[in-house]
Amino acid sequence: KFGCVLELSLVLFSGFWRDLFYLSRFFRVGLQKWPPGQLQLRDGRHGGASVLPVSAYLQRSTYRPEPSSTHDWVGPPNSLSNIRPIIYHIPENETELEKRLRNLRQDTEDWNHNFWAKQNITFSKEKEAFIISQLKAKGLTLRDQDGRRRSLNSEEMATFYKSFLDKNRVRHANYNKEWYRRNFTITLLLARVTLNSMWRTVTERQSSKKNGTPTS
Template identity: 80%
Template structure:
């Protein structure tokens, strides 16, 4: 199966669907992983008769999802570009091209790549530390808001039951 035609490379450009459904009143929507951030997008449900506190919680959760997606998109693009550049520079230092005689992409061994991974992590340490601090701060705030929403809903249930018993009890 030898051919004189050069094999055509498939288009590897990453495209992301911008499809997001309208929020449902009954279910959250969790989409397929985004090809850039590798995170699954979430559209949070909007419950009927959503209270202001529930709305605040939903908005904070969605903002956190969007912030997280943006961080990992930038981080993954930066990682890929720097990795490709590192591989190209290492191959060039060895006097090799990016592709071998059969047109296959050359790679480096795990020991050679370990140098890149360590340098990348060291260079981005502060960014990751700041990301983690912000991630914990946001999740702590979300957890407190969830607790407040739960307590408010419990209180509303108790007071609704109490008032309905009061209204249905016979008067003498």
């Protein structure tokens, strides 16, 4: 029981850390309601919106905002992974280090989406199979005479939840290790990009002073 609770806590903590990490990316981005069956991403500053079919996003669309956009774009939670898709802004005169950081972020987005989409699908299928098997053992069908869906009590479902966690213990542990490894690398790259940007600003100001050019 302790191992089950510990693993569940790690998964929840990982989700909290992920949301906290991306929160800084959301504060400049606006969301807008989109038509049923479509995914809409909206640039929070310029207010422009583009619409994509949901099927296109599930295939990991290569769509990108207009070049005039100056912010990251975020969409509604994906129906499979429950993760909001992010399209990272490509700045003008992007350096190789900035490009490396952006590509790693985008790759991590895709990796994270794929993991949880597959995991959630597996969870739903195994949960459904468990419920059907337990009802069958009782001589019951999935629905009663009135067509209402039968369910199991909390104690019966707890057996499935524990079994699922135990079976996926290594998978979840490997996910957490890879997640922290990726974000540690992202943090280091972000620090390098920030320092390079600061150094570039300082050198440009010093160069402007030497040439007698006013700086903004």
